[in-house]
Amino acid sequence: MNQNNSGETAKTRSRFRLADLWMWLACLLAAFVLWAYVMSSDPPTVSQDYPRLTVTLVGIEEVEKRNLAIYSGMGNTVDVTVSGKRSVISRLKEEDILVTADISNITDGSSYTVPVDVRAPEGCKVTAVSRNSISVTVDERITVYMDLTLQRDNQKNLPDGCYYGAVDLPTDKIMVTGPRSFVNSVKTAQVNLDLADVKRTSSITADVKLLSVRDEEITSPYLVWLPSSVTVEVPVYKKVTVPLSVDFVWDYLEDGRNCTVTLDPETVTLDGDPDAVDAAGQLDPIRVDERMEIYGGKAQKIETLSAPEGVTLSENQVSVDVTVSSEIRAIKITVPGENIKDTKARAGVSYEIDKRMPVEVTFMGPVEALNSLMPEDVELLLDMSPFTENNFGTSQVRAEVVVDSPYKDEVFALGVYDIAVTFTQDEGENAG
Numbered sequence: 289m290n291q292n293n294s295g296e297t298a299k300t301r302s303r304f305r306l307a308d309l310w311m312w313l314a315c316l317l318a319a320f321v322l323w324a325y326v327m328s329s330d331p332p333t334v335s336q337d338y339p340r341l342t343v344t345l346v347g348i349e350e351v352e353k354r355n356l357a358i359y360s361g362m363g364n365t366v367d368v369t370v371s372g373k374r375s376v377i378s379r380l381k382e383e384d385i386l387v388t389a390d391i392s393n394i395t396d397g398s399s400y401t402v403p404v405d406v407r408a409p410e411g412c413k414v415t416a417v418s419r420n421s422i423s424v425t426v427d428e429r430i431t432v433y434m435d436l437t438l439q440r441d442n443q444k445n446l447p448d449g450c451y452y453g454a455v456d457l458p459t460d461k462i463m464v465t466g467p468r469s470f471v472n473s474v475k476t477a478q479v480n481l482d483l484a485d486v487k488r489t490s491s492i493t494a495d496v497k498l499l500s501v502r503d504e505e506i507t508s509p510y511l512v513w514l515p516s517s518v519t520v521e522v523p524v525y526k527k528v529t530v531p532l533s534v535d536f537v538w539d540y541l542e543d544g545r546n547c548t549v550t551l552d553p554e555t556v557t558l559d560g561d562p563d564a565v566d567a568a569g570q571l572d573p574i575r576v577d578e579r580m581e582i583y584g585g586k587a588q589k590i591e592t593l594s595a596p597e598g599v600t601l602s603e604n605q606v607s608v609d610v611t612v613s614s615e616i617r618a619i620k621i622t623v624p625g626e627n628i629k630d631t632k633a634r635a636g637v638s639y640e641i642d643k644r645m646p647v648e649v650t651f652m653g654p655v656e657a658l659n660s661l662m663p664e665d666v667e668l669l670l671d672m673s674p675f676t677e678n679n680f681g682t683s684q685v686r687a688e689v690v691v692d693s694p695y696k697d698e699v700f701a702l703g704v705y706d707i708a709v710t711f712t713q714d715e716g717e718n719a720g
Contacts, residue, residue: 333371333372333373334371334372334373334374334377335369335370335371335377335415336369336370336371336377336380337367337368337369338367338368338369338370338382338385339367340365340366340367341365341366341367341368341382341385341387341406342363342364342365342387343364343365343366343387343388343389343404343422344386344387344388344389345358345361345362345388345389345391345424346388346389346390346391346392347390347391347392347393347394348391350391350392351391351392351394351426352429354394354395355428355429356394356395356396356397356426356427356428356429357426357427357428357429357465357466357467357468357470357510358391358424358425358426358467358510359425359426359427359466359467359469359470359508359510360423360424360425360510361389361391361402361422361423361424361425362509362510363509364389364422366387366404366406366417366418366419367416367417367418368385368387368406368414368416368417368418369414369415369416369417370385370408370412370413370414370415371412371413371415372408372411372412372413373411376409376411376412377412380408380409380412384408384409385406385407385408385409385414386405386406386407386408387404387405387406388404388405389402389403389404389405389421389422389424390402390403390405391424391426394424394426396426397426397427397428398425398426399423399424399425399426400423400424400425400426401421401422401423401424402421402422402423402424403420403421404417404419404420404421404422426467427467427468427469427470428467428468429465429466429467429468430465430466430467430468430471431463431464431465431471432463432464432471432474433461433462433463433464434461434462434463434464434474434476434477434498434513435460435461435476435477436457436459436460436461436462436476436477436478436479436496436518437476437477437478437479438455438457438478438479438481439478439479439480439481440452440455440480440481440483441480441481441482441483441484442482442483442484443483445483445484445485445486445487446486446487446524447487447526447562449526449527449528449562449565450487450524450525450526450527450562451524451525451526451527452483452486452522452523452524452525453522453523453524453525454523455481455520455521455522455523456520456521457479457518457520458515458518458519458520459515459518462477462496462513462514462515463513463514464477464498464511464512464513465511465512465513466508466510466511466512467510470506470508470510470511471511473500473501473506474498474499474500474506474511475499475500475501475503476498476499477496477497477498477499477513478496478497478499479494479495479496479497479518479520480494480495480497481494481520481522482494483522486522486524487524488524488562488563489521489522489523489524489561490521490522490524491519491520491521491522492519492520492521492522493517493518493519494517494518494520495516495517496513496515496516496517496518498511498513524562525559525560525561525562526558526559526560526561526562526565526566527557527558527559527565528557528558528565529555529556529557529558530555530556530557530558530569530570530571531554531555531570532551532553532554532555532556532571532573532574532606533551533573533574534549534551534573534574534575534576534608534610535573535574535575535576536575536576536577536578537575537576537577537578537579538577538578538579538700540578540652540653540698540699540700541576541578541610541612545613546612546613546615546616546654547610547611547612547613547616548610548611548613549608549609549610550607550608550609550610550611551574551606551607551608551609552606552607552609553603553606556571556593556601556602556603556606557601557602558571558595558599558600558601559599559600559601559602560595560598560599560600561598561599563598564596564597564598564599565598565599567596568595568596568599571593574591574606574608576589576608576610578610578652578700578702579700579701579702579703579704580702580703580704581610582610582612582652582702585611585612585616585618586609586610586611586612587608587609587610588607588608588609588610589608590605590606590607590608591605591606591607591608592604592605593605593606612652615654615655616652616653616654617652617653617654617655617658618650618651618652618658618702619650619651619658619661620648620649620650620651621648621649621650621651621661621662621663621666622646622647622648622649622663623646623647623648623649623663623666623667623668624646624663625643625644625645625646625647626643627663627664627666627667627668628641628643628647628667628668628670628687628707629667629668629669629670630669630670630671630672631669631670631671631672631673632671632672632673633672633673633675634672634673634675634676634677636677637672637675637676637677637679637711638677638711638712638713639672639675639679639709639710639711639712640709640710640712641670641707641708641709642707642708642709642710647668647687647705647707649666649668649689649701649705650701650702650703651699651700651701651702652699652700652702653695653698653699653700654695654698654699656695657693657695657698657699658699660693660694660695661691661693661695661699662693665691665692665693666689666690666691666692667689667690667692668687668688668689668690668705668707669687669688669689669690670685670686670687670688670707670709671685671688672685672709675711677713679711680711680712680713681710681711682708682709682710682711683708683709683711684706684707684708684709685706685707685708685709686704686705686706687705687706687707689701689705
C-alpha cells in the first residue's frame with residue numbers, strides 16, 4: 289500500500305517539473321518577441337530639429353575691459369538638428385544644447401563675423417546648423433549722466449479737496465553706459481508715476497525709462513542705466529476753508545441780537561494730511577469774555593489760532609471786534625458792605641471780611657433792565673472753600689456778582705471785584 293502511494297507522488301512531481309519547463313520556455317519566447325519588436329520600432333538613431341535657439345555671446349566682459357561695447361549681435365538665433373538614440377533624444381531639451389559665439393578676441397570697434405559653436409550632450413550628435421556665423425558690431429563704450437525727470441499720470445482720482453504735493457526724486461541724474469552711438473541717442477531719463485490708486489500719502493517704486501529726442505522710449509539691451517528704478521514718496525494733502533466764529537463765555541451777548549461781531553479774516557484754510565484735516569473739522573470758536581473784555585461798549589483783541597497736529601492754517605492770527613448795540617448801556621451800582629457775603633468756609637478757619645467800604649459794580653444790559661436794578665438786588669459772594677487754617681494775613685478774594693432780579697438774565701457785570709479778607713490764627717467762629 290505504501291509503495292503504491294510513493295509511486296503516485298513521484299509521477300505527480302515529474303508532471304509539475306515538465307509544466308514549469310514549458311512555462312519558462314514560453315516566457316523566454318515572449319521576451320525575445322518583445323525585444324525584436326522594440327528593435328524594429330525604435331531604431332538605434334533618430335534626428336530631432338530644434339528651431340530658433342538663441343546664440344549666447346561669450347567674452348563680453350573681456351570686450352568691456354577694452355572700453356568697448358556691443359551694439360549688435362545679441363538675440364541671434366539658429367536652427368539645429370541633433371541625432372542620437374531615441375531614448376536619449378526623447379529626453380533632450382532645448383536648454384541642453386549650448387549655442388555660443390566667442391567674441392573675447394575682439395579688440396577694436398568695428399563689425400565682425402563670429403563663428404557659431406553648437407554643442408550637444410554626450411550621446412547626441414549635431415548634424416545640421418542653419419548658419420555657421422553671426423555678425424557682431426562693436427563700438428566705443430562711454431558713460432554719461434542724464435537728467436532724470438518726473439511724469440505724473442492719472443491724477444484725477446483724488447477725493448474732493450485733496451491734492452498732490454511735490455515729489456522729491458532721490459537723484460536728479462542717472463548714469464547711462466553703452467555703445468557711443470546708442471548713448472548719444474538718449475535725450476533724457478524719465479520716471480512715470482501712475483497715481484490712479486493713490487488716495488493718501490504713499491510710497492511708490494517706478495522704473496526709470498530712457499527717452500529719445502522724439503520722446504520715444506528706448507529699450508535697447510546694449511544700454512545699462514543706474515538706477516534703473518527709484519522709490520519716491522507721493523504726498524497727498526487736503527485743503528478746506530472753514531468759517532471762524534465767536535463764542536461768548538457768559539452768553540449775555542449774541543451777534544446780531546445785541547452786538548455786532550467782526551472777524552478779520554472771516555475764514556481760514558486748513559491744509560495738511562487728509563485724515564488730520566478731516567479730524568479737525570471746524571475750528572473751535574474764539575472765546576470772548578464779555579465780563580472781562582468789554583471797554584467803552586467794545587471788545588477788541590488779536591486771537592492766535594492753534595492748528596491741530598498735522599495741519600497748517602492760512603492765517604495764525606485773527607482780529608476780533610465786538611461792538612455792543614446802542615440799546616445796551618452801562619451803569620454803576622454801589623453795593624453796600626452788608627451785601628458782601630461768604631460761603632463754603634472750612635471749619636476752624638478764622639477770617640474777617642473788609643465791609644467798611646461799599647463796592648461800585650458796573651453793569652451792562654438793556655435800559656429797562658438796568659433802570660429796575662437796585663443795590664439791594666446785588667450781592668458779592670466770596671467762595672472761601674480754598675482757604676485753610678494755614679492761611680494768615682490779608683488776601684484779596686475774588687467775588688462772584690450775584691443778581692437777584694427779574695432781569696438777572698439780561699444784565700451782566702463788567703470787570704472783576706476783589707475783596708480784602710484778613711485771616712487770623714485764633715480758634716472760633718468765622719467772622720462775617
